[in-house]
Amino acid sequence: MKLYRFLSEEDTSAFCHKVTDAMNKGWELYGSPTQTFCQQTGVMRCGQAVTKEVEGTYTPDTKLGEH
Numbered sequence: 001m002k003l004y005r006f007l008s009e010e011d012t013s014a015f016c017h018k019v020t021d022a023m024n025k026g027w028e029l030y031g032s033p034t035q036t037f038c039q040q041t042g043v044m045r046c047g048q049a050v051t052k053e054v055e056g057t058y059t060p061d062t063k064l065g066e067h
Contacts, residue, residue, distance in 0.1 A: 003064055003067055004050075005027065006047055010043050029048060052067055
């Protein structure tokens with residue numbers, strides 16, 4: 001099955017570490033990264049979609065972060 005996750009974080013090194021960790025666990029980048037500014041908090045946020053092929057059958061109970 002193919003899994004999909006969207007990773008997001010404030011625009012700090014924490015975002016890069018989150019994406020790097022996912023890639024080192026076999027997740028692949030999907031599409032371009034995104035960035036947006038939250039006027040309420042005054043914080044830039046980044047996002048990146050990732051996908052991964054794994055064994056099994058998808059159900060809504062699948063724990064994406066555990067793969």
